[in-house]
Amino acid sequence: MTTTDTTAPRRYPLLIGGEHVHAPGGRLFTRTSPAHDRVVGEYVEATAEEVDLAVETARKAFDDGRWRDLPGMERARVLRRVAALVEEHAEELARVEALESGKPVAQARGEVATTAELWYYAATLAQHAYGDAHNALGGDYLGLALREPVGVAGIITPWNFPLLIVSQKLPFALAVGCTAVVKPSQLTPGTTLILGDLLTEAGVPAGVVNIVTGRGDVGARLSEHPHVDMVSFTGSTEVGKKVMTAAARTLKRVELELGGKNPQVVFPDADLDAAVDAVVFGVLFNQGECCNSGSRLLVHRDIADEFVRRVVEHARRVVVGDPLDETTKVGAIASDEQLRVIERLVGEGTEAGAELLLGGHRLDTPAGRFYAPTVFDHVTADMSIATTEIFGPVLSVLRFGSLDEAVSITNSTPYGLSSAVWTRDVDTALAYARRSRAGTVWVNCFMDGFPEISFGGYGESGIGRELGRHAIDAFTELKSVVVHTGPRRSPWVPLEGTDRP
Structure with missing residues (x-):
């Protein structure tokens, strides 16, 4: 390792x-x-x-x-x-x-x-x-x-x-x-x-x-x-x-x-191959220690079972290891304190009844602190793993049935840093982008940043x-x-000895 x-x-x-x-x-x-x-x-x-x-x-x-x-x-x-x-x-x-x-x-x-x-x-x-x-x-x-x-x-x-x-x-x-x-x-x-x-x-x-x-x-x-x-x-x-x-x-x-609790919202008509990779990247990039982490997946019920299965399989292929190894995609958790936060919130997710599909534990290594990529399914919007910034490689999957429901779930946390929507329908994409209370909304991409594009959040x-x-x-x-040129007009009190009105 x-x-x-x-x-x-x-x-x-x-x-x-x-x-x-x-x-x-x-x-x-x-x-x-x-x-x-x-x-x-x-x-x-x-x-x-x-x-x-x-x-x-x-x-x-x-x-x-x-x-x-x-x-x-x-x-x-x-x-x-x-x-x-x-x-x-x-x-x-x-x-x-x-x-x-x-x-x-x-x-x-x-x-x-x-x-x-x-x-x-x-x-x-x-x-x-x-x-x-x-x-x-x-x-x-x-x-x-x-x-x-x-x-x-x-x-x-x-x-x-x-x-x-x-x-x-x-x-x-x-x-x-x-x-x-x-x-x-x-x-x-x-x-x-x-x-x-x-x-x-x-x-x-x-x-x-x-x-x-x-x-x-x-x-x-x-x-x-x-x-x-x-x-x-x-x-x-x-x-x-x-x-x-x-x-x-x-x-x-x-x-x-x-902070942020940023969702990626996937509709059935999306490019699902691209969305799968972006979802895994979004939550595992920088070990999930990222304010922009895509730690919530909102997926339409019509495709949820198959899409989540593909996300889990894709996440299994991500290399977790030594940061100095050129093949590593996910490195070490930054501190013991942060590791404890991750472990506490994962425990709360399990206790709340979310279904743990992948990970959920610290990796056994001779040195360092590494956490397994983790996926929870059947998460509800009131669970702590759906509302709290975990700052670790932990994905919470929530299911929705309509644009209105997706927007409602998106806006159900105190945060509003970023969100993403995956769809080929421009009407759906723009409707979601306008109604999502987030400083950045990505359409068919995630965490694509440019120096020219402003970054910041709503709410907390x-x-x-x-x-x-x-x-x-x-x-x-x-x-x-304010620069005035020429004589002053209409003095407030006429000066003595002048003929100004």
Whole structure:
């Protein structure tokens, strides 16, 4: 199941003010590879003091304009250099990501490639962050709407896609002139810290991007800090609510990308071969540790028995194993805590009466923590496995008989991140897409993403949008400027000694 990897643990400092900051007094924490049970990284355990220093450094860098006042073309050049360096260091980044997170290295390479695409795309927005003008206010007025950077952005990222998700935020903040303090998850901070060095190499001025590592108290301090102007957070809905509460103390804006319980809805007229593969991919990709995981299958009763049988057989062929093995499709569960969550919810599904067709147990391996691909059939919409984000390779199958019923089941959870519909009928596809309360609806595809397409959720799946041209909204303020030309008309109180009416 696992291969031997004897690479020595890598030690990572903080990045503050363009300088590496090592742990005063030796305050370090480590990351054990979830697949190999050996330490792969050592990181600085930041305190409030380091967080405050990072924020004040970012504040100074913003206020003195060293990045904010550069022409958009100059910022774009730097962001393109970052993208090129990500491509140059792709193998290093992918390997660190696989070791820290447990995901297959082949998948990690794909994520690194997408990361570079995000930086290239964000660079275009550095030159296309437009305001507006209003020239129909009367002959002696001109109205301007200026789009200005919000200031210091606090960026808090999760453990499941550390490099990809920081790159859904940071380059867009930089594109419009913000400075930033980034706090990656304590489970997978390595690739973010490597990215920090690439930013320096690419020419991002010292102090513009600062990276601090540690546990939840670091993120909490960042969220409440009075000199942070906005917080962008990706993670669980539970923690997202805490971030929002902390941010409310200073009324800073928040952007939240949170949980999901995303359905794939399959109608009888669909391309069933494509749908089977997409359903298995959707729930097993990244071990199911994905906010976009297609963890619910809604299948029409007319085809349910045969379709579910095919899903189970297809899932049996998926290779679960060492993340460093090129053939692996499903790697290790990221932590013992997450493994316990999966085991608890699978137990609840069994107790509730769902029919376990596949898996439902931890795999017996000499090292690491691996969970078998799992499929439950005859799940009802009130079961916890149909409403709770499991964050594991667990599929819940629910059956429906009409479009109305499919929509009702889709919208029966607090989440609204994404959904998918499989049908050859355009009327059915568009009717479902319009009625599904989700930020993204895929039609005859699943988890097909592009830097140009906005991403975010309804309800408890979050606030705001990442990616696409709307990504800069969270990192900018709109300022109205009203310009009057010529003499002031109709003074409120006539000036003494004038002949104005």
